[in-house]
Amino acid sequence: MISILAILALLTGSVAGASPARAADLRQNITSLANAEIGSSEANGRCLKFGPCTQYEWCAIFTQWVWRQAGVKYVPTSWVATDWAKWGDQRGLYKRRPAGTKGGNPRPGDVAVYGEPGYFDGHISVVVEVGADGNIVTVDGNWGETVARRVINPLTARGGGGNVLISGYVSPPEADLPSYIDNDLPRFQSSGQVVAVPSLDGRLEMFAGGGDGVWHRYQTAVNGGWSSWSQVGGVPGARLGIGRSADGRLELFAVNDEQTLHRYQTAVNGGWSDWIQIGGGGTDITVAPAADGRLEVFLAGHEQVWHHYQRSHNGDWSGWTGIGGPGLAHFGVGRSGDGRLEVFAVNHEQTLHRYQTAVNGGWSDWIHAAGGGTDITVAPAADGRLEVFLAGHDQIWHRYQKTHQGDWTTWTPTGGLPGAQITASRNTDGRLDIATTNGTATHQNWQTSPNHGLAGWADLHGRGRDLNLATNHDGRLEIHLTGDDQIWTRHQQQPNGHWTTWNPTGGPPNP
Numbered sequence: 001m002i003s004i005l006a007i008l009a010l011l012t013g014s015v016a017g018a019s020p021a022r023a024a025d026l027r028q029n030i031t032s033l034a035n036a037e038i039g040s041s042e043a044n045g046r047c048l049k050f051g052p053c054t055q056y057e058w059c060a061i062f063t064q065w066v067w068r069q070a071g072v073k074y075v076p077t078s079w080v081a082t083d084w085a086k087w088g089d090q091r092g093l094y095k096r097r098p099a100g101t102k103g104g105n106p107r108p109g110d111v112a113v114y115g116e117p118g119y120f121d122g123h124i125s126v127v128v129e130v131g132a133d134g135n136i137v138t139v140d141g142n143w144g145e146t147v148a149r150r151v152i153n154p155l156t157a158r159g160g161g162g163n164v165l166i167s168g169y170v171s172p173p174e175a176d177l178p179s180y181i182d183n184d185l186p187r188f189q190s191s192g193q194v195v196a197v198p199s200l201d202g203r204l205e206m207f208a209g210g211g212d213g214v215w216h217r218y219q220t221a222v223n224g225g226w227s228s229w230s231q232v233g234g235v236p237g238a239r240l241g242i243g244r245s246a247d248g249r250l251e252l253f254a255v256n257d258e259q260t261l262h263r264y265q266t267a268v269n270g271g272w273s274d275w276i277q278i279g280g281g282g283t284d285i286t287v288a289p290a291a292d293g294r295l296e297v298f299l300a301g302h303e304q305v306w307h308h309y310q311r312s313h314n315g316d317w318s319g320w321t322g323i324g325g326p327g328l329a330h331f332g333v334g335r336s337g338d339g340r341l342e343v344f345a346v347n348h349e350q351t352l353h354r355y356q357t358a359v360n361g362g363w364s365d366w367i368h369a370a371g372g373g374t375d376i377t378v379a380p381a382a383d384g385r386l387e388v389f390l391a392g393h394d395q396i397w398h399r400y401q402k403t404h405q406g407d408w409t410t411w412t413p414t415g416g417l418p419g420a421q422i423t424a425s426r427n428t429d430g431r432l433d434i435a436t437t438n439g440t441a442t443h444q445n446w447q448t449s450p451n452h453g454l455a456g457w458a459d460l461h462g463r464g465r466d467l468n469l470a471t472n473h474d475g476r477l478e479i480h481l482t483g484d485d486q487i488w489t490r491h492q493q494q495p496n497g498h499w500t501t502w503n504p505t506g507g508p509p510n511p
Helices: 004-009 022-035 059-070 082-090
Strands: 094-096 111-114 123-130 136-140 150-151 163-171 190-192 196-200 204-209 211-216 239-244 248-254 259-264 275-281 284-289 295-300 305-312 315-317 330-335 342-347 350-355 369-370 373-380 384-394 396-403 404-409 421-426 432-437 442-446 467-471 478-483 489-491
Touching: 022 059, 022 123, 059 082, 059 123, 082 094, 082 111, 082 163, 094 432, 150 239, 150 396, 163 396, 190 467, 196 239, 196 467, 196 478, 204 239, 204 248, 204 478, 248 284, 275 305, 275 369, 284 330, 284 342, 295 330, 330 384, 342 373, 342 384, 369 384, 384 421, 384 432, 432 467, 432 478
Parallel strands: 239 284, 330 373, 373 421
Antiparallel strands: 094 163, 111 123, 111 163, 123 136, 136 150, 190 196, 190 239, 196 204, 204 211, 239 248, 248 259, 259 275, 284 295, 295 305, 305 315, 330 342, 342 350, 350 369, 373 384, 384 396, 396 404, 421 432, 432 442, 467 478, 478 489
16 A cells, blocks of 8 residues: 555666575565564564554555565565556566456465556565465565554455455566576577577577678567567678666677667567667677676677676676776676676687676776687576586686586587587476587587487588577577578477577578
8 A cells, every 4th residue: 555645756667686686586585584583573663674554554565565575586676565566467467356256366476466467555465375275375565554464355345445356466577487597697698799698587588690780579478379570770891788677677898899778668569779889899709697686798899898787786887897807809798606707808819807806896907717708698597506508729627627617627628610609598397408619510419318418510501600409488498599691590390498499580691
């Protein structure tokens, strides 16, 4: 519930939780925190830690606090209770309760919304238990000016100043993602001549750098078909980097020899801003979220690496800082099991490595890691250890963390294509898939079981200049290849399963 003054004062949006949690732990965190606050009230003053509970109706203030403290990445900022339903519906997270039933599939950690979206005098509460009979247990902020535990029948329970029924439930974003993607950056960020990552609703968005600028296509439904290609401006001959901000919007960067441009989704799952020039030219750019959700951007300049990052969630960017390292490089970036980012940069002469010295913190100096190559990629194994694949001048080289957060092996040769571009991603069963192309052939390799060795390189009978491995919402991997004439794609027919043959997509002329 909320007063008219608060309605006039607040905007609807989303902010990141302070300490993002593992998907597997998120619902348990929410219910534990909500239960621990039962009895906090205006009378004893314990509600003040949630926010201005003595000034406004505070059911949404309490719920917002619980989600944030639990580590939910994206949290509505509105204190209007029914705005949570609107916010969830825009993101594919709202589950409507069918009229005349107890249904709606509530789960512990969800938010129960009393009143239809747009109704001003509703109520929200945190679901902490779901009974076999369909009744639910909720923890409600501002129920009789206290945090109260209630056992309710969702069909008949009413709340808010308008005494309204439950319209539905909002799930915490990413609470139901499997644990194997907790540090799986390749699922949510990508760099190269062709990139594809999911919007918050799960639909893949693909961009490719063409001879006449940047081109865009997107899935018209989750796991479904694709739109046609459209030219969206930008710079010719671009390499791209894409990542997801803490509020769920995608942010795209494009660099060629002369300049670096930036554009972003203006709303979650929505349209895109115009391009903004933000820097000079370079050879590669990559984007990765720190553990707290702030994006960090690395640009391979002509003489050194440049660093640019969000000072706050969803905006307020720093300026560019030169950080040394190899010029004319390509990047691989991953996140260790403890949340620290690790960056690798390779040019024709050397491979260097640097890492955050603390979670969300500063950075080490560059460390010499290997000789030169043409590309590098980083992906987490099923147990969270990072694995690195370096496209050398002679073959593909491999190293990995022996333990979480460090203690790297030496490099091991794996054969494969010389002078290649390379990408890697993780199957739903935890096995890594790796794909490479060097203009004359395209090869694929994979782990024979989670956290174990590689099967050996197989010829995919394709030819391209760059490629990307993307993950559908249902876990199926797909490869996008910049061929001589257009973008080609092949995908798994089911998660962890067999692959289709190559299919043309059209796409950028002169990719």
